Amino acid sequence: MLNTKSSTRLPGNLILLLMMVVTILPLLSMLFTALQPQGSLPAGLSFPREAHWENFATAFETSNFLALAQSSTFIVIATVPAAVLIATLAGYGLAHLQIPGERFFTVLFLLGLTLPMEAIITPLFYQLKGMGLVGSQWSIILPQMALLMPFGVFWMRANFLNASKELSESAQLDGANVWQVFRRIHLPLAIPAWASLSVLYFIWTWNQFLLAIVMVNDPTKRTMAGALGAFKAERSTDFVLLCAGSLLIMLPSLLIFLIFQRHFIKALMQGAVK
Structure with missing residues (x-):
């Protein structure tokens, strides 16, 4: 055996x-x-x-790493919590509230997963330019939130569908309303799902490249990955500093994943355990 x-x-x-x-x-x-x-x-x-090892210090100074880290942190803080909240509410609504057109909206979000960013970047640029947002960090934050929605809603919907409906029914019999059932029962049970989604959103937002280089000209207002393009233009022949700068940019994503990997694995295994 x-x-x-x-x-x-x-x-x-x-x-x-x-x-x-x-x-x-x-x-x-x-x-x-x-x-x-x-x-x-x-x-x-x-x-x-x-x-x-001093190459990392040189890359830190020449790439203006501190200003870039502040810009990336602001973009992440403005994007990730709001995107996770919206995706969680939408996923719960599609899974439990029996809203009209639930299947249509689910298919619509699935189609959003197949839409390449390159296909919409040009009209998106002119739309944001007409709104006066091009050149600011909001021209990265708002489109990034929209790009994160299809996966996030589908992810949270799948998690809430696996939750026990008997718990909701018992709470409703005890007098709990829809909001109380969501906040006191389903939201705590979904901690691994929305924690792992937050990790993914952080990594995808921190590493956002295309929006950063198209929408913002000032490298200090871009994400870390977007600023790497400007750093590469300055150090295009120095592979040593390019590798050092790339590792510095990747380090926060690696640390976040290592810290929260337990929640990520638990969320992936929930469906299998059920």
Whole structure:
């Protein structure tokens, strides 16, 4: 029996190991390149004899990292909480409130997942320009919130559909209204779902590139990923500083994911456990 279980798990473990290697190797290559002397060519996966950790400090200063971090933080704070709240309310409504046209709206949100950003960026630019928002951080925040909605609503709807309806019925028999059922019963049970959604929204907003470079000319008002384009233009031949700057930009996303990965995995496993 043990041999059968081991043989069954072996292919899955090998796939996970392969995915881990494919994910980690590019990061290691970037780290080793960032530790090379400035102006040198990438040396692949060979750790330098003398690690130049000061390259990160140089990239921090030359890229105006502090101002970029403040801009990205403002964009994330203005986008993520509001987007998670709207997606949670909409997902709950589609799952439990039996609103007219529920199937139509669900299909509409699913179609939104297939809409590429590149297809709407030009009309979106002229629309925001007519509203006087181009050049400000709101030209990133408002479209980003709209782009996050299809996935977020579908994600939260699926979570609320898996919730026990008996709990809602019991609460209603005790005199609870719709808002109380949502706030006191379903919202606490959905903590893994909206916490993991917040992590995804943070990563996607922090790494938003296209909106940042199209809507805002000032690099200090862009996201970190969008500002990387300006940094690349200045340091296009210095691969060492480019790798160091890229790792600095990726670091907050990695830390957020590592901190909240427990909620993320729990949300993914809820449907399987049910």
